[in-house]
Amino acid sequence: MYKQIKLLDGTIVSDQIKRVQDNTTIPFNIQNIDYQEYLKWLEAGNNPLPADE
């Protein structure tokens, strides 16, 4: 499962996503294998959780 990241000012980070199970932040870079896995997960019809309030 993945979750959006929100900064203190409320901005949702647009170039990173958090992998929940191991507290990992993943950059949106196609050469990153974790990002490649995230794209496959999205293609399967999934959507990330909203960021914590």
Add this chain to the structure above:
Amino acid sequence: MPIQTAADSISNSAGSPYGFKNRIINGAMAIDQRYAGTASASSLSGYLIDRWTIAQSTTGKLIAQQNAGSVTPPTGFTNYLGVTSQSAYTAGTNDYYAIIQTIEGYNIADLGWGTANAKTATLSFWVRSSLTGTFGATINNGGSRSYPITYTISAANTWEYKTITIPGDTSGSWGSTNGVGVQVWFSLGVGSTYGGTSGVWSSTNYVGVASTVSVVGTNGATFYITGVQLEKGSQATAFDYRDYGTELQLCMRYFQLLGSGGACGVAESATRASLTYVFPVPMRAAATGTLNAANGFLNQPQGGPNAITSMTGFFYGNGSTTTISGGWLVIDVASVLTTGKVIINSGSQGMVQFSAEL
């Protein structure tokens, strides 16, 4: 009159005794940043000791560990990678079990694979197993070209040295930059879908050889390996023993740990600090950052260590996701920081793991 050097007499088609002779990183199995010698979980299908992966199509069949079983390594080595079967499992049609090293394209580009000038390469290694017979392995490009190979282990529980020569592949697409170049698979059990014919280049993604020894097929079977070398040329030469510091830095291009004092910054609020971190070795690509909160603390002058609760993220400058040199960590703690104060991390190695693996 030009001065002739020894290097002038070495053809580009032959292996060089200078520089990066062995294209395998951590072939002596000495670097283990992730596990520090402890065993992997049987549920793992991923990275083990540095640069080495275990692949399990169905997890739970194998565990791996640096120096598993505590046997004496072959002469000249102090470490090996050991795999132990956890059950007697018959590999199904689409199953595959293996240990793998994926070599970056930059590190094999001079082999010229995929061109008419493809060079011969030689794989050599020390191996020991509780099983005997014909084992399988494969050289492939991670998708569309593969060269299955076999080797024989004659005596159980005895280190044996193996060399296999691989003719350069004149076909296919082989990575030559920072993506996948060559993968070396040591098969521990493979089904018919992924088992090819030994000694022939194929356009199928084979990862082993059909009807070879299956380590996963015997409960408690062991497979130990070290001294793995892939070099240019048609003959195996002595293992390219690199100094520990150099080997560690080669590994850190793909995986590194934030240690105590490695990052410093400022408290943004009572509960959050931003710390800059410059990778000691530039990474292969923008890295994934994983917080291990139990391994780290934040400290401010006259304050700390303060336990970490979470990591908001690891960010690169100006929204870039292509940076390989460093970035900043946004770390959260309980309400104990003084806004504006200098912050530095402490604790054991690995508060944050950075991965840019292939």
